[in-house]
Amino acid sequence: MQLSKKYSYCCLILLVALTAFTACQKESDYYLDSGLANPYFKGNVVDYLNAKPFFFDSVATIVKLSGMEDIFKSDSITFFAPTDHSIQTLINYTNSALYQSGYDTIRTLQDVPAEIWRKYLSVYLFHGLNQLKDYPQIDYNLLINYPGQAYYSWDMQPMNIGVVYGDDNGVKYVGYRQLSISYIPNVSTPMQGWVTSYVASCNILTDNGVVHVLNDGHTYFGFYPSKFMQDVMAVFASSGK
The missing domain is CATH 1.20.5 (Single alpha-helices involved in coiled-coils or other helix-helix interfaces)
Incomplete structure (x- = not known):
């Protein structure tokens, strides 16, 4: 027994x-x-963000503050979703610069004007439904052969999107595949100065869109914290804050 x-x-x-x-x-x-894993989520993109407040509570708030909530609820979209971590680091960066320059700091997300939130949120948003299979290969060490592809985001910011093909046991390009997205700061030099982030979870299919969640290596919401800081500082200066 x-x-x-x-x-x-x-x-x-x-x-x-x-x-x-x-x-x-x-x-x-x-x-x-x-x-x-099951990639399907019953609900729209806003519902998906609200269903995961640990990761996207602030992101969902910015979607609403930016005036883009209806787009996220009903348009056919592809969204490279940043996490709240990137928003917190952006606010910390901006507040440090504001404080040193003698301006008020950002206390709540509502302190930032809607047009600024839209400007930086829209760089993650694209028309249409695009999964990993719809994007071309990119090799950051061999861009001449595998450059990914340039795309315009929702409000016409140039971005590069591509799939990194991993190696397996020394054999190139036969391993895992991982989506990446890069901010192109200057359209006159489109192959220079990229700020690149990688996707942690891709192909999350909602009722109206495809969500690709960026990993924690995506440090700053909007990709370019100095530009965000300058925009906020200009508004605070003009309002006498």
């Missing part, structure tokens, strides 16, 4: 371990290119 219990206990441990391993494998696959 004791041997039977011990055997059953060992089998239970093995089953739990195998289940955990399988779950990790699935999560890892989805983390990079949607893999085996």
